[in-house]
Amino acid sequence: MAVKFYLPENQVPLEMHKVRVVQKLSLHPVEERKNLMQEAGNNTFLLHNKDIYMDMLTDSGVNAMSDLQTAAMMQADDAYAGSESFYRFARAVKDVFGCDYVLPAHQGRACENILSEAFVKPDKVTLMNFHFTTTKAHITRVGGRVIELVKPEGVIPQSTVPFKGDIDLEKLKETIEELGPENVGFVRIEAGTNLIGGQPVSLENMLAVSDICHHYKVLSVLDASLLQDNIYFMKKREAQCKYMETKEIYHLLADKMDIIYFSARKLGFARGGAIITHNKKLHDTMMEYVPLYEGFLTYGGIDVRSIEAMTQGLYESLDMEYLSQGPEFIEYLVNELSAYGVPMITPPGGLGAHLDAQAFVPDMPHNQYPAAAVGAALYIAGGIRGMERGTLSEQREPDGTERYAEMELQRLAIPRRVFTLSQVKYCADRVKWLWDNRQLIGGLEWVMEPPVLRFFYGRLKQIGHWQEELVSKFRQDFGDSL
Numbered sequence: 001m002a003v004k005f006y007l008p009e010n011q012v013p014l015e016m017h018k019v020r021v022v023q024k025l026s027l028h029p030v031e032e033r034k035n036l037m038q039e040a041g042n043n044t045f046l047l048h049n050k051d052i053y054m055d056m057l058t059d060s061g062v063n064a065m066s067d068l069q070t071a072a073m074m075q076a077d078d079a080y081a082g083s084e085s086f087y088r089f090a091r092a093v094k095d096v097f098g099c100d101y102v103l104p105a106h107q108g109r110a111c112e113n114i115l116s117e118a119f120v121k122p123d124k125v126t127l128m129n130f131h132f133t134t135t136k137a138h139i140t141r142v143g144g145r146v147i148e149l150v151k152p153e154g155v156i157p158q159s160t161v162p163f164k165g166d167i168d169l170e171k172l173k174e175t176i177e178e179l180g181p182e183n184v185g186f187v188r189i190e191a192g193t194n195l196i197g198g199q200p201v202s203l204e205n206m207l208a209v210s211d212i213c214h215h216y217k218v219l220s221v222l223d224a225s226l227l228q229d230n231i232y233f234m235k236k237r238e239a240q241c242k243y244m245e246t247k248e249i250y251h252l253l254a255d256k257m258d259i260i261y262f263s264a265r266k267l268g269f270a271r272g273g274a275i276i277t278h279n280k281k282l283h284d285t286m287m288e289y290v291p292l293y294e295g296f297l298t299y300g301g302i303d304v305r306s307i308e309a310m311t312q313g314l315y316e317s318l319d320m321e322y323l324s325q326g327p328e329f330i331e332y333l334v335n336e337l338s339a340y341g342v343p344m345i346t347p348p349g350g351l352g353a354h355l356d357a358q359a360f361v362p363d364m365p366h367n368q369y370p371a372a373a374v375g376a377a378l379y380i381a382g383g384i385r386g387m388e389r390g391t392l393s394e395q396r397e398p399d400g401t402e403r404y405a406e407m408e409l410q411r412l413a414i415p416r417r418v419f420t421l422s423q424v425k426y427c428a429d430r431v432k433w434l435w436d437n438r439q440l441i442g443g444l445e446w447v448m449e450p451p452v453l454r455f456f457y458g459r460l461k462q463i464g465h466w467q468e469e470l471v472s473k474f475r476q477d478f479g480d481s482l
């Protein structure tokens, strides 16, 4: 935190920006919230945004843009080929990461599609600290397999380990040797490891992974979608990074990794995505897929205005005053809730605060989707929309059996530069109410289960009538309040 308050009790995160455009919100009465949740099949993805007070579904594509980003959008150069907007973006990539080669793609998963097409073949194995939903779906779609090598402490919910996203280096070496380097598609490090609670990876670990990859001549890939938050934690929690400029860290990583890709919906407060590299041969291997799946090489399926926003956003991703806002708000929310006794993923990570749903409703079996049930209950309790990151977000095994998630998380994302601290406080208050009434939360069962990425649009219903009971308890406690 750059600014200290005089009175210790006033110490809260202080924003180094002000709000100049606002959007009206609505908060419906609790009975209506229950009906809307049920109409949405108890799936927070299927709610309409107009019915939500705090949209904590994701930090993707919903970060507030800066004045300079919106101004930059005005100079967009509309052209199918050779747009100056793209060349400005390529220059920003060169400045921020030092890389010469840039392939634009419309968002992060489009980069994953290209990487999977280019480097994963049937029976090839991709090694990573932890999978992300879209990453694994793309790899398995082309016949590849994923092995996760996060250290065991990464999936222990409450912890003081500062870098829970670190790869187990010994296991990485052993696995490459067992499989044979020729059978490894690539090794992927996910910065700000999403599904284990936005947990960072240390610079030391990233560099060691890259050395191991070079030793075995295996491709190293960094998913930098959540690198902004990760760099904040490197600077806060890792001695060697404390006095490094953020740009030095970006450059060092780009020098060491063969390929970096990112979703600009997260990195750079914009929309879009890109794959970048120093290596012309790798660039050329991936290039053919851009016109095939995305669009011509100088727009890659991204609107040119968004390319301008990405360009300015990349420069802003060097600025610690911008970088720190998300993680500091998350830490505030995690600390408030932990102080109330609510089981949270600790230490606080990036992206959002994560409720440990397994501890929230300990008697609920995985196949009643505890994390989704807590999410449905929270929308009813407060008009707050989170995202299930547990068994519901997993893919079933090829034989149709459930794959139970290592952790059942309900994620409360904090999009960057969007919420005020009083809204975050409201969220903490409603979660605390739900925690005190957790015995009322019941399970969910499928009404319609899609075969692929089921969490996006599957529909479920409550088991029993617990949602009606939750509403009447809310009325008892809050009277006629919204």
Ligand code: F0G
Binding pocket: 057, 058, 059, 060, 107, 108, 109, 110, 132, 134, 190, 194, 223, 225, 226, 263, 264, 265, 273
């Ligand atoms: N990699 C990571 C680490 C991500 O968190 C995401 C997206 C992607 C890749 C895919 O990027 O959405 O632009 O296609 N995460 C979003 C989320 C969807 O809500 O966590 P995308």
